[in-house]
Amino acid sequence: MKQLWNERYSDTAYAYGTEPNAFFKSQLDQRPPGRILLPAEGEGRNAVYAAMLGWDVVAFDQSEAGEKKAMQLAEAKQTSLSFRIEDAMEFNDDTAFDLIFYGFFHVPPAALQPIYTHLNTFVKPGGTILLEGFSTRNIGRGSGGPQNEAMLFSTSRIKSLLQDFQTLEVWEEEITLNEGPFHQGAASVIRAIGVK
Secondary structure, three states: OHHHHHHHHOOOOOOOOOOOOHHHHHHHOOOOOOEEEEOOOOOOHHHHHHHHOOOEEEEEEOOHHHHHHHHHHHHHOOOOOEEEEOOHHHOOOOOOEEEEEEEOOOOOHHHHHHHHHHHHOOEEEEEEEEEEEEEHHHOOOOOOOOOOHHHOEOHHHHHHHOOOOOEEEEEEEEEEEEEOOOEEEEEEEEEEEEEO
16 A cells, blocks of 8 residues: 555645645634644645644654655645654554544555554544545545445444544535545545544
8 A cells, every 4th residue: 555655646746636625624724723633644735734724733644755745845835744654553642632634544444443443542532533535425436535335434434433432423425526636526425523
């Protein structure tokens, strides 16, 4: 997988654009800044936006090419962030986070529960989880994401992944993506907001 992402991010163009994810932006725009974790952050578009709003950002990804472009984007936007090359199951931090955003963080089925369970432990009590990912209904649409149903989301699957949160809202939504060359067009997504 690491090689796939390094190849995708090696192009000079940003695979998913330089603007933040629309759902992520709408949520951050109504929240006071705090400490935020962005797993599988790719080329840094969400991390840079959060940093520009004053969030203390920690982002990670497997891809060195992604990190390089994230830091270039941060420099271009005159902001700074912490970006690590890290495997999700090896991530660790001494300080809990106010918010974690899982943005199209699709992993093989066997890794799904372990990875999300591990990362969810880094949300502080009262902290928030935001999630957006492709639904199983997105197969064949051409708007992006895995074409393997086992790697896609349903509302029940997300409720299971986030079952330890005190309040949880999970829903499916039809949207139009316009996020660089790899996320374009009509898409079915699962969104979630959870409070620990």
